[in-house]
Amino acid sequence: MSRRATLFLPWSLALGLMLQDLAATLKPLVAPLVVVLLGIAMARTHWPTFLAVLRRPWLPLAMVVVSMVVVPAMAAPVLRHLPIAPGLALALALMACLPPLTSMPAVAGLLGLDRAIALFLALVGTALTPLTAPPLALLLFGMDLKISFPAFALRLGGVVLGGTALAVLLRWGVLRRAPHAAPRLDGLAVVTLMVVAVPIMDGVLAHLVNEPWRVAGFVFWGFVATFAFIAVTTLLFWPFGAQRACTASYGAGSRNNALLLAVLPATADPDYFLFIAAIQFPIYLTPTLLQPMYHWLIARRSGQPTASVNETP
Template sequence: MGIFAGLLTPPLAAALRDVVTPVVASLMTLVLLRVDPAQVVAYLRRPVLVAGLLAWLLLACPVLAFAAAWLTGLATGPGAPLGAALVIMATGCAATSSPAFARLVGLDGEVSLVVAVLSTLLVPFTAPPLALGLLGIDLSISMPALMGRLVLVVGLPLVLSLVIRRLVAREVLERWGRAVDGTVVLLVVLYGFGIMDGVLARLVAAPGFVLGGIALAFGGSFALNAATALAFLPAGQRVALSAGLLSGNRNMALYFAVLPAATDPRILLFFALCQFPLFLSPFLLRPVYRRLRVEE
């Protein structure tokens, strides 16, 4: 509702554009508050698998995306901003909603939780060197500045969640768990409104570019999903499908919160368009997961 209502009500989307950064920080805090660090540590029963997943998601996928952009001609010419945005999308951490999506479609929520949390904590140290250093993408910000902003947006919510967990009794947190989850849903709706600011105007002004960006967002999401699932098939079908879901759904909210206004607007537009596959693909792919599980 948030992304479509935000798309169709430009004044409201514009009014909520400036709250995107604080909403992202609040979302991170509440999501991390609902994650027990001891539970994450206890879930690390397959450290080799988790390390392999993190390396694939944060290091291998950006290189694959860059290779795909180069082979399809998106690395240069008029499509270069979309090619750069596709690569940056692939550097992102797994969406914090991934564990919920995994459980919703019957996949491995345990592995999804561990990888989503750890990739979020690691992305400030992997994405900037890859995007700005190795791949040379111009984001109008230096590597140290981008790393610093990501550390702040990820680290501050982590510290706040740990402080709250330390000050508030476990029983109280559990009792208020559903209220916290409900607040997260409301914040996601606000984020959906704000993130759609300007998208309708761009759709009217340049429908080919926007529709092409939507197609690329879905194509990139599904391609990362499929490539990851195939790469981890030896670990078992359920784990492989869960890994694919993690890889295809990346957290673009962090980049919206930290990238400067001087960043190419076409790149920022693509990040907004990535919200469509992020919110819709788990439901679009649900029949596929159901059929594969039946065959298994």
């Protein structure tokens, strides 16, 4: 499953759509499953490499700034002139201000990207969100995001501590005794990602039945924004190497849109909540679409045959 992750992930959306009762039942498990994904990603990250990233953090910090500050500043004037509903434009704008998905390090490893940098982007980007997203949302889009920094930090701390504890258990209890089990942990990450997709699809089927063209439009613009963010970030970081550029671009395209659900005001446009459901299609389909391109770019830049890049690190 780890070697064919991009074949399995899109089907998890179909499972969520078909099993709506199960989707509603599994909703409370989303947060614990995110901790599991982070723990697996941390266990599979080469810790000396991650410490090296922490000692010289300037490039990954630049990736965070570009993704969460420069990209929204570039996107804001474009979104104002697009022929789309104001609620959708706002959702796309807020998407540009958000950090990468917490599951990004796990997926990045499956795509052959830099696990250490991916982990840095997910953790640091999420930690900086209360400091960057509210002022940008107010300055660029006139929306007040009342994010409580202490509450947010406490929630983030719980996720990180839980993931770290699980990572220590996996590394010392599994990988140290059976190093060959590493691909099985990647397979477990794929299974976890598939399970997470089921509760995320809760209620989406009703939207598809009642407003199929509207949902299709939201999905379409979600793909457009995702690949626009990916293209811009890839070009900006290409001089630093293909793998780094692809890692930064995947982080810029896979945003944690659900992060704002708890802090959006009651007066927020309902289209934003529809967008949260619609953007799951790009999130789960993008790895499948990008994997051949990432492998080709990394192999071409490194001068290696593509087949050698396809192996999961």
